[in-house]
Amino acid sequence: MERKLTEAAQSGDINILYELLRLDPTLLDKFDKPSFMDTPLHTAAAAGSTHFALEVLNLKPSFGIKLNPNGYTPLDLALQNGRFQTVKRLIQQDPELIRGKGRERYTPLHHIAEVGNADLLADFLVTCPKSIQDLTIRGETAVHIAVRNTKLGALKVLLGWLHRTNNEQILNRKDDNGDTVLHVAASTNQLEVVRLLINKVKINEKNLEGLTCLDTFTGLAIAGDEKIAKALRGAGAKTSSALPPVDTLADVLSSKESLTRKALRQMAQCDVGLDGLSSEMRNALLVVAVLIATATYQAVLSPPGGISSGGDTTLFFSNSSDISPISDFTRKTKITDSTGKVQMGETYFYVFIILNTVAFAASLGIIFSLLPTSRYNLLLFIPLLTLLMSYTFSITIIAPHSRSLQVHAFYPVMIGFGFTMLIMRYKFPEFLEQAPNRCMINFYKRDQMERYVIRGGGAHVNQV
DSSP states (O other), rough: HHHHHHHHHHOOOOOHHHHHHHHTTTTGGGTSSSOOOOOOOHHHHHHOOOOHHHHHHHHHHGGGGGOOOSSOHHHHHHHTTHHHHHHHHHHHHHGGGGGGOOOOOHHHHHHHHHTOOOHHHHHHHHHHHGGGOOOOOOOHHHHHHHHHTHHHHHHHHHHHEEEEEEGGGGOOOOOOOOOHHHHHHHHHHHHHEEEEEEEETTTTOTTTTTTOOOOOOHTTTTTTHHHHHHHHTTTTTOOGGOOOOOEEEEEEEOOOOOOOHHHHHHHHOOOOOOOTTTHHHHHHHHHHEEEEHHHHHHHHSTTTTOOSSSEEEEEEEEEETTOOGGGGGEEEEEOOOOOOSSSSHHHHHHHHHHHHHHHHHHHHHHHHHOOOOOOOHHHHOOOOOHHHHHHHHHHHSSSOOOOHHHTTHHHHHHHHHHHHHHHHHHHHHHHHHOOSSSSEEEETTTEEEEEEEEEEEOOOOOOO
């Protein structure tokens, strides 16, 4: 019966499949028990029996990621046998098949990057965007594989995808040898690939041997070929010996913690995240923040003590021809070009501006942070920033005539703006690289920026 099922899978006869299922309803279940086995889906995918493969995948979705004894998924076999139409139909039915990890943790995306089929590679990326994050057992991305196999067309598709989806940081990923894609391109003497990557990656990254991409290329000793070396040097590439020494993780942990790092660590431990607020609490805080922003902005327009009349100066002159005792003076108005200034003293004004500005800027930051997280909310930051600039401009206009005080009026605004940024960095950690509830130590290790995160309950080191 299993032989008949295999023949039906090769020929694509769905009728025979259901005839066999009527005779034995548990027929397909028998392929689930062994950990590694060629299922009817493997057979149909390798043979290009598209409709049969889709029918089996519909009946037994678990077959989609099952490995055969050689460590291949059904999609891997379809790719190896050039059954591209079957591949396209299968990924339409289940996009996660693209992330199926087979032999050496190769996914179908890795296979297609190795082959260099640019059209199918583009289909894979659009159908399953997260597949670009998958790594082989050697820590290679699909970009590593495309460069290592000199597939320029596939590389251009990958670069275009990473650029359009804001994922170019993947280009800085390192394999098990510590090599970036630029190391690979330089070591394989691919001038055009180097030119494509040179402005997209960290050019002076070191691999596990402590070599930069320029070291890697120089070690090839290719006679008369200086184009790659010239391009690398023109972009700022240096040899490892020319780079300044940096501290290792052991050096940082054994050294005395600086005041700046201590302050950052303590701020990171503060639970200032706003994502856990209920909608009612969020709305209430938003209303209060708007009221504070309105009141503090209005306070600058109408400060305590008022503002002098900017263009009109009232003068009093004696009028000897008037015999009325009440009218001993004649009032005349002199028009001047001066702007209105606050009536309070400079010291009081300075204190008032500091307190008012911190409250105003903090309220703007809270307003921005309370909005739902979205890339489009960054557009709201522009009017909030211009409002803060308008606030600053108003301060310089109404400040007393003391020039030093007008200059110092910018200081509290900058303090308030910094407070705004402090709140924003907890709302959008992907933009400002700060996350709540964890202690972070930032430093350079072998001239590369790495983040070491020490979580509570033990040391856990993550390299980004």
